[in-house]
Amino acid sequence: MVASKSAKASWAFSCAKASFSTAHVGIGNAEGPVVSLGSWKALPQRKNSMSSTFVDFLHSADADNIPDEMLGLARKWMLDLLGVAVGGTDTKLSRVICNHAAEHFGSGHRKAHMIFDGRLVSPSGAALAGGMTIDALDAHDGHKLTKGHVGCGVLPALLAFSEAEKVMDDRAFLASLVVGYEIGTRAGIALHRTASDYHTSGAWISIAAAALGARVMGLDTTKTREAIGIAEYHGPRSQMMREIDHPTMVKDGSGWGAMAGVSAAYLAADGFTGAPAITVEGDDVADLWGDFGQTWRIAEQYFKHFPICRWAQPPVQAVLDLKDAYNLTSRDVETIEITTFHQSKRLATRAPKTTEEAQYSTAYPTAVAMVRGQVTPEDIMEGSFDDPEIQRLAAGMTITENEAYNAAFPANRISSVTLKLNDVRKLVSGDTEAKGDPEVPVTLAEVSAKYHAYADPRLGVTHAVALERAVNQLGNGGGLDTLFELIFVPSQ
Numbered sequence: 001m002v003a004s005k006s007a008k009a010s011w012a013f014s015c016a017k018a019s020f021s022t023a024h025v026g027i028g029n030a031e032g033p034v035v036s037l038g039s040w041k042a043l044p045q046r047k048n049s050m051s052s053t054f055v056d057f058l059h060s061a062d063a064d065n066i067p068d069e070m071l072g073l074a075r076k077w078m079l080d081l082l083g084v085a086v087g088g089t090d091t092k093l094s095r096v097i098c099n100h101a102a103e104h105f106g107s108g109h110r111k112a113h114m115i116f117d118g119r120l121v122s123p124s125g126a127a128l129a130g131g132m133t134i135d136a137l138d139a140h141d142g143h144k145l146t147k148g149h150v151g152c153g154v155l156p157a158l159l160a161f162s163e164a165e166k167v168m169d170d171r172a173f174l175a176s177l178v179v180g181y182e183i184g185t186r187a188g189i190a191l192h193r194t195a196s197d198y199h200t201s202g203a204w205i206s207i208a209a210a211a212l213g214a215r216v217m218g219l220d221t222t223k224t225r226e227a228i229g230i231a232e233y234h235g236p237r238s239q240m241m242r243e244i245d246h247p248t249m250v251k252d253g254s255g256w257g258a259m260a261g262v263s264a265a266y267l268a269a270d271g272f273t274g275a276p277a278i279t280v281e282g283d284d285v286a287d288l289w290g291d292f293g294q295t296w297r298i299a300e301q302y303f304k305h306f307p308i309c310r311w312a313q314p315p316v317q318a319v320l321d322l323k324d325a326y327n328l329t330s331r332d333v334e335t336i337e338i339t340t341f342h343q344s345k346r347l348a349t350r351a352p353k354t355t356e357e358a359q360y361s362t363a364y365p366t367a368v369a370m371v372r373g374q375v376t377p378e379d380i381m382e383g384s385f386d387d388p389e390i391q392r393l394a395a396g397m398t399i400t401e402n403e404a405y406n407a408a409f410p411a412n413r414i415s416s417v418t419l420k421l422n423d424v425r426k427l428v429s430g431d432t433e434a435k436g437d438p439e440v441p442v443t444l445a446e447v448s449a450k451y452h453a454y455a456d457p458r459l460g461v462t463h464a465v466a467l468e469r470a471v472n473q474l475g476n477g478g479g480l481d482t483l484f485e486l487i488f489v490p491s492q
Helices: 051-060 070-089 092-104 123-135 151-164 170-194 200-215 220-234 240-245 254-269 283-289 312-325 353-360 365-374 388-395 403-408 443-457 461-472 479-485
Strands: 017-023 040-043 333-340 398-402 416-421 426-428
Touching: 051 170, 051 200, 051 220, 070 123, 070 151, 070 443, 070 461, 092 123, 092 353, 123 151, 123 200, 123 254, 123 443, 151 170, 151 200, 151 479, 170 200, 200 220, 200 254, 240 254, 312 333, 312 365, 312 416, 333 365, 333 388, 353 365, 365 388, 398 403, 398 416, 403 461, 443 461, 461 479
Parallel strands: 333 398
Antiparallel strands: 017 040, 333 416, 416 426
């Protein structure tokens, strides 16, 4: 695997509990690409306590000791998330959850705005609405081994905490976003390692959200540990494959997990107890939490070119490659045959009636790609489902499971496509993975183009350009006022 370019960092954590020295750039391992910046050594911990490595990284990592490359990735993923959030406001899911938050999560002493809505609610309500609005359009970044999405819950939780606690330091905000990715990704891998069922992102993003609350509020070690424990316990252990088989608005649970994490931090601050978090403190996951500063998990996120489940994207890409290579139209194609992995095959809806069913489908977006040469947010909205040519190809599609592809999952998501043409030819794609994986990182220009495709029609070009500029300037010391003014307003 290809590791991301590293920058040297100098860590100065408090209490002299750990030591760090800059070193080399590592290469990939079984759990993803590694960006190694040194040798990290933590002192032995007493039992039934949270690792000082975890606590020190959470509370002491900042924009001065996080490598510039990682801060740049935080800006990149934030821009993408905001574009997806704007697009998500077009969905019924977003409208329902924002109205729900306004009605049932009213603000008290602490207040936060819902993103691209503008109404004030509690911080927990803002995190809920923001996480579910982003999740409403399945186009946000993700991570292979978590089989889920970190930024979707982390960003709205951080926005809510920052506004509610009036912490307007943009450098601290940017560093906190990196910290959220680092903790959230590890929490997801840890849960998959230790639990037999496949849970949604909300089950573990709650831990990252609570950690950010402890960081923003400056909770001490004891209350930080309680916050993480409460979040793990209250995080929604929702079954992902149930949602795959029956797609509805509950989606990936990210909003509920963000809400649970925000609530956990405030509960801990008030003296509520909930430690330990076994997916953080367990011996069987200690390796995941001991490599802060060596393995940068934010560099392992993938980018989505299409607003559909990642598992459906390899066959979509394969069809687009064949269509372009042979200058085909859908009328040239009699049938499409897909060979893929089990989870991709489980995305079984062929004739969606809702956007959720379209986003959690392999056949439908593959047919869209063949007919329209793209898959955009408009293509997976309810107004696009009655195209007879798309219906023909989706209904006649053959989807077969391949054991080699199953064995490669989740580190690699592979599919192949055979197009049976009307002139009796067969065109075969070969093994195909979706574009945007961290091994071949997406460019900032590609992220920007997608952002504008999603944001410009709803915010207007002037607003969208100003928001992109504000994101790109994060870390320059200008504060968060301009950013918040641009985010906490209704989309058109």
